Amino acid sequence: MNGLQLQTLLPWLVALPLLAAVATVLLQRLWLCRWLSVALSAAQLALALTVLLLLPEQSDSAARRYALGGWGAPLGIDLYIDGFAALLLATTAAVGFLLSIYSGAYFNEADKAARFWPLWWLLMVALNGIFLAADAFNIYVTLEILGLSAVALVALQGSLPALQAALRYLLVGLLGSLCYLLGVALLYRAYGTLDLAQLALQAQAEPLSWAALGLITVGLLLKTALLPLHFWLPPAHSSAPAPVSAALSGLVVKASFYLLARFWLETLDTAATAGGLQMLGALGAAAVLLGSLQAIRARRLKLLVAYSTVAQLGYLFLLFPLAAPLAAGPGIAGAALDAVAYFIIAHACAKAAMFLAAGNIQRAAGHDDIERLQGIARRLPLSLLAFGVAGASLIGLPPSGGFIAKWLLLDTAIDSGQWWWAAVAIGGGLLAAVYVFRVLNLAFAGSSSTADALRMRRLRLPKTLSVSAFALALMTVLLGFNALWVLDLLDIGAPLSYLAGETP
Amino acid sequence: MTQDLIYSVCGIALFGIGLYGLIIVPHILQKILAVNIMGVGVFMLLVAAGHNPGGVSDPVPHAMVLTGIVVAVAGTALALSLVCRIGELQRDGADEEAAP
Numbered sequence: 050m051n052g053l054q055l056q057t058l059l060p061w062l063v064a065l066p067l068l069a070a071v072a073t074v075l076l077q078r079l080w081l082c083r084w085l086s087v088a089l090s091a092a093q094l095a096l097a098l099t100v101l102l103l104l105p106e107q108s109d110s111a112a113r114r115y116a117l118g119g120w121g122a123p124l125g126i127d128l129y130i131d132g133f134a135a136l137l138l139a140t141t142a143a144v145g146f147l148l149s150i151y152s153g154a155y156f157n158e159a160d161k162a163a164r165f166w167p168l169w170w171l172l173m174v175a176l177n178g179i180f181l182a183a184d185a186f187n188i189y190v191t192l193e194i195l196g197l198s199a200v201a202l203v204a205l206q207g208s209l210p211a212l213q214a215a216l217r218y219l220l221v222g223l224l225g226s227l228c229y230l231l232g233v234a235l236l237y238r239a240y241g242t243l244d245l246a247q248l249a250l251q252a253q254a255e256p257l258s259w260a261a262l263g264l265i266t267v268g269l270l271l272k273t274a275l276l277p278l279h280f281w282l283p284p285a286h287s288s289a290p291a292p293v294s295a296a297l298s299g300l301v302v303k304a305s306f307y308l309l310a311r312f313w314l315e316t317l318d319t320a321a322t323a324g325g326l327q328m329l330g331a332l333g334a335a336a337v338l339l340g341s342l343q344a345i346r347a348r349r350l351k352l353l354v355a356y357s358t359v360a361q362l363g364y365l366f367l368l369f370p371l372a373a374p375l376a377a378g379p380g381i382a383g384a385a386l387d388a389v390a391y392f393i394i395a396h397a398c399a400k401a402a403m404f405l406a407a408g409n410i411q412r413a414a415g416h417d418d419i420e421r422l423q424g425i426a427r428r429l430p431l432s433l434l435a436f437g438v439a440g441a442s443l444i445g446l447p448p449s450g451g452f453i454a455k456w457l458l459l460d461t462a463i464d465s466g467q468w469w470w471a472a473v474a475i476g477g478g479l480l481a482a483v484y485v486f487r488v489l490n491l492a493f494a495g496s497s498s499t500a501d502a503l504r505m506r507r508l509r510l511p512k513t514l515s516v517s518a519f520a521l522a523l524m525t526v527l528l529g530f531n532a533l534w535v536l537d538l539l540d541i542g543a544p545l546s547y548l549a550g551e552t553p
Numbered sequence: 554m555t556q557d558l559i560y561s562v563c564g565i566a567l568f569g570i571g572l573y574g575l576i577i578v579p580h581i582l583q584k585i586l587a588v589n590i591m592g593v594g595v596f597m598l599l600v601a602a603g604h605n606p607g608g609v610s611d612p613v614p615h616a617m618v619l620t621g622i623v624v625a626v627a628g629t630a631l632a633l634s635l636v637c638r639i640g641e642l643q644r645d646g647a648d649e650e651a652a653p
Binding site for chain 2: 124190193204209220224234235237238241
């Protein structure tokens with residue numbers, strides 16, 4: 050294996066889903082679209098895993114960079130990969146693969162299925178593009194592809210509330226991207242480059258870069274739905290079709306968080322102030338508590354899962370105060386990133402499993418009113434098991450990916466002498482237990498009312514739907530056993546490379 | 554210097570006006586227009602950043618603005634089609650209520 054191979058694989062991670070999007074538009078036959086998509090998402094998974102396996106051999110950052118068309122950094126657009134990006138790419142491919150299988154069985158109306166596949170593949174293009182981006186303007190373009198395809202996927206449901214949620218999501222998304230673009234324009238004006246690595250070298254702590262970082266942060270926070278800016282997420286995520294909700298909550302919001310982490314800790318770290326880092330952490334802590342409380346009060350199952358996303362996103366923002374260069378040594382900053390990256394992966398699998406299970410319940414019962422779900426476990430044992438296992442990971446019970454992630458987070462919080470963030474993580478876990486067990490209690494206890502039971506007997510759920518939900522839940526458990534391997538990968542060209550004295 | 558400063562300040566002012574409109578104005582079409590005004594503000598700032606008095610101006614911001622315009626058109630089109638569909642559904646709903 051030589052270095053050339055890894056570089057030449059990178060553009061295929063963007064090109065493959067793009068070709069798939071075009072192919073699914075052109076192909077008229079639905080079954081062909083469906084099987085082609087499943088086959089291509091398997092190919093994407095194989096590609097992402099190959100990249101992940103090749104990565105440990107590439108310690109040199111030049112070998113992890115690909116210049117599109119051979120133009121090179123200042124003028125051309127580069128793709129760049131490190132351990133963090135590669136793990137997120139692999140997670141996206143793995144969750145995307147299972148969601149593709151699920152979607153193939155989920156959409157039974159021909160027109161919805163025909164519109165779903167091209168949009169789905171565009172979503173994959175945008176996600177892979179964001180994780181590989183090394184250019185600030187290219188990030189804007191991929192963010193817009195992500196936003197537009199996500200909005201169209203939410204609107205696929207076709208009902209009035211779904212369309213209204215999609216429109217609001219679109220306006221918020223456009224506002225977020227424009228704030229981001231204004232920040233990038235200021236950066237270009239100040240430093241004359243768009244390449245993230247060159248910006249990292251040139252950026253200084255001055256008013257213009259503070260303003261740019263502020264605008265970029267507000268734009269990306271809108272897209273990540275951190276607490277005061279989360280108002281659009283619950284309606285959009287809870288009214289989308291089940292596989293779309295799973296992808297939006299599991300993967301899409303993580304993409305903008307990934308960019309925030311890159312800008313704050315790598316590209317514009319010279320402009321990042323300690324106060325700003327602490328404030329992001331405080332907003333995250335507020336999101337954990339208030340999001341969980343809203344989830345406990347939610348009356349619809351999908352709305353509960355969506356509010357749970359608001360809460361879980363809050364944990365990710367604890368990265369900023371814990372990795373703050375002033376408060377922590379290099380070891381602690383690295384550990385904070387490990388914990389949060391693990392959190393992202395574990396949450397992606399768990400939340401996708403949860404939304405698929407909720408989608409199965411909604412389809413079988415004809416509604417997702419929590420109070421009327423009594424005894425549904427008898428009808429849908431596998432889906433409820435998936436919901437339970439995913440819930441255990443969200444709470445942080447062993448053995449699950451969520452447990453390892455929370456353990457790492459607690460460990461880092463205490464090591465860095467900021468025990469109050471550990472208290473937030475524990476409190477959030479307890480609140481998560483309340484809303485997960487509230488659903489499970491009702492589902493397993495009591496008998497379903499006769500009218501609902503009659504309805505359900507007539508509706509048979511395809512096996513694929515419950516099996517793929519369960520497979521995702523199983524992945525969260527497997528993540529609980531393979532922590533070390535994942536964490537080793539993260540150290541390759543980690544975003545916190547400034548701490549190791551390496552220029553990215 | 555002063556010339557592109559004027560354009561930059563105007564661009565940021567347009568962005569602010571658009572932002573104000575997006576938050577304050579209740580009508581959805583006006584909100585979509587407000588987003589477009591914000592976009593124009595950003596584009597103006599970018600074009601000003603590429604201005605080079607007495608020399609050849611920097612082409613990179615122009616390429617960015619062109620891309621941005623394409624994205625803005627796509628976003629506006631999606632927003633308008635959503636508004637149309639929502640309007641249709643609301644009319645249908647009102648008709649059903651009117652005719653028992």
